[in-house]
Each structure stands twice: as C-alpha cells, then as structure tokens.
Amino acid sequence: MQNLHGKTALITGGSRGIGLKTAEALADNGVNVAIVGRSGDTLKDALLTLEKKDVKAIAVSGDVSVKADVKSIVEEVLNDFGHIDILINNAGIMGNGSFFDDNEDMFRKMIDVNVFGMYYMMKEVLPGMQEQNSGDVVNIASVSGLRSSAGSALYSATKHAVIGLTEGVMREVRKNNIRVQYLTPSAVLTDLIGTPSLEPETMTHPEDIADIIVNQLKIHPRTFVKNSEMWATNPKPRNL
Ligand SMILES: NC(=O)C1=CN([C@@H]2O[C@H](COP(=O)(O)OP(=O)(O)OC[C@H]3O[C@@H](n4cnc5c(N)ncnc54)[C@H](O)[C@@H]3O)[C@@H](O)[C@H]2O)C=CC1
Numbered sequence: 001m002q003n004l005h006g007k008t009a010l011i012t013g014g015s016r017g018i019g020l021k022t023a024e025a026l027a028d029n030g031v032n033v034a035i036v037g038r039s040g041d042t043l044k045d046a047l048l049t050l051e052k053k054d055v056k057a058i059a060v061s062g063d064v065s066v067k068a069d070v071k072s073i074v075e076e077v078l079n080d081f082g083h084i085d086i087l088i089n090n091a092g093i094m095g096n097g098s099f100f101d102d103n104e105d106m107f108r109k110m111i112d113v114n115v116f117g118m119y120y121m122m123k124e125v126l127p128g129m130q131e132q133n134s135g136d137v138v139n140i141a142s143v144s145g146l147r148s149s150a151g152s153a154l155y156s157a158t159k160h161a162v163i164g165l166t167e168g169v170m171r172e173v174r175k176n177n178i179r180v181q182y183l184t185p186s187a188v189l190t191d192l193i194g195t196p197s198l199e200p201e202t203m204t205h206p207e208d209i210a211d212i213i214v215n216q217l218k219i220h221p222r223t224f225v226k227n228s229e230m231w232a233t234n235p236k237p238r239n240l
Pocket residue numbers: 012013014015016017018019036037038062063064065090091092093094113140141142143184185186187188189190191192193206
C-alpha cells in the first residue's frame with residue numbers, strides 16, 4: 001500500500017454528492033484537494049468543510065463541458081499546487097425518460113458534461129502526469145454504462161462512452177505509470193437521483209464510494225483495479 005499524504009487531487013463536481021465525499025476522504029488522508037463545480041453557494045460551503053481539514057483546499061468554479069473553462073481550471077490548480085497527482089472525473093448529470101420523448105437537447109447536454117467534460121479534463125491533465133511519469137485518473141461511470149434499461153437509454157449511452165473512453169486512454173498511458181480506472185456504482189443516495197425509490201439506509205451512500213476510491217488509490221502504484229462495480233448489499237424494498 002502507499003501513503004497518499006502530500007499528494008494533490010483535482011475533483012470535478014466536488015461541491016456535493018460523491019465528489020464532495022471523495023474530496024473529504026482524500027483530505028482526511030492528507031491529500032491537498034481542488035474541487036471544481038459551477039459557481040455558487042454549494043461550492044463555497046463545500047470549501048468551508050474542506051478548509052477544516054489539515055490540508056490545502058481550493059475551490060475553482062467552471063463548467064467542465066466548456067473547453068476554455070477546463071483549460072483555466074487546470075491552470076489555476078497547477079498555479080496553486082504545482083502538479084496534479086490524482087484526477088477524479090466525477091461531474092455528471094442525468095436525464096431519464098422514454099427514448100421517444102423530446103430529448104435531443106438533454107442528450108447533447110449529457111454528452112457535453114458526462115463525456116466531453118472528462119475528455120477535456122484528461123487532455124489538460126494527462127500531459128503533466130506523463131511528464132512526472134506517475135498519476136491516477138478515476139472516471140466515474142455507472143452500472144448504466146454496463147447495462148441499459150428502458151427509460152435510461154440516453155444517460156446509459158453517455159456512460160457506455162465513458163467506459164470506452166477510459167479503457168482506451170488507460171491502455172495508452174499505462175506505459176507512463178499512470179493508472180486510469182473507472183467505477184460503475186449503482187444507485188447512490190445523492191441529489192442526482194431525486195427522491196429515492198429505495199429505503200435510504202439500504203442504499204449505497206456517497207461516502208461508501210469515496211472509501212472505495214481512496215482505498216484503490218492506496219494500492220501499490222505497480223497495480224490497479226481497472227474497473228469495479230458497486231452494489232447495495234440488500235436494497236429494500238426490492239433487490240435490483
Ligand atoms: N447517484 C447515483 O446513483 C450515481 C451517480 N453516478 C455518477 O456519479 C457522478 C456524481 O454524481 P452524484 O454525486 O450522484 O451527483 P450530484 O448531482 O450530487 O453531484 C454532481 C456534481 O457535478 C457537478 N456538475 C454537474 N455538471 C457540471 C458541469 N457542467 N461542470 C462542473 N460541475 C458540474 C455538480 O455541480 C455537482 O457538484 C456522476 O457522474 C454520476 O453520473 C454513477 C452511478 C450512480
């Protein structure tokens with residue numbers, strides 16, 4: 001296992017949900033954290049939480065689906081931290097409904113945020129990791145990237161794209177000692193899913209995903225978990 005103390009991480013969508021819990025867990029392990037989100041009180045509140053930890057924490061506002069924003073986000077983080085050891089591509093949005101709904105704009109928006117956001121981020125961050133000959137990239141996909149269902153074809157298509165993108169990039173940069181992995185959680189108790197249809201206590205919580213991320217990052221750098229699927233153990237009232 002390796003100690004993460006003193007490393008630096010950039011976490012997109014770090015203002016709430018899985019992103020914020022991951023930033024907190026990394027900070028608890030001595031990692032300096034930069035959270036990215038669209039501007040607003042949520043981002044400021046998240047920073048206040050992180051500033052209570054014994055690490056350097058910064059918040060950078062920007063939209064990951066906008067190439068120019070991503071460029072300036074990464075520049076700002078590099079100015080503050082000097083380099084980036086860990087990139088967590090977590091920002092994402094979900095729209096559901098029938099394939100036959102009027103949903104073209106929503107589909108494009110999901111592609112822009114869920115797929116292009118990750119693409120832009122990796123384009124900006126990976127060259128620095130190649131130069132330092134080390135790094136970790138964690139891309140948050142979803143079980144919807146493995147299995148689609150009626151009512152989620154479009155979101156699912158974006159998460160399938162995330163998996164294809166991640167796997168190809170991983171194969172390209174492992175020679176630089178960079179570990180690129182993706183996670184495929186099932187339903188996690190966050191704002192993204194709205195009112196849950198399952199009993200909250202029986203669902204996976206964002207801090208559970210954060211624990212998995214931190215523990216996988218601690219694995220000796222010569223090895224990594226390429227992809228992993230998280231299920232709630234006993235979701236009620238129905239077993240998914
Ligand atoms: N909650 C769930 O059941 C599951 C979530 N996921 C994925 O996990 C990731 C995180 O989701 P949650 O924490 O659940 O959602 P959330 O809605 O609680 O948080 C999403 C975060 O992404 C940020 N964000 C959204 N669009 C952005 C943009 N254009 N630029 C910058 N930041 C942006 C939001 O401000 C927020 O901080 C997403 O990629 C989601 O698809 C995957 C499987 C299950």
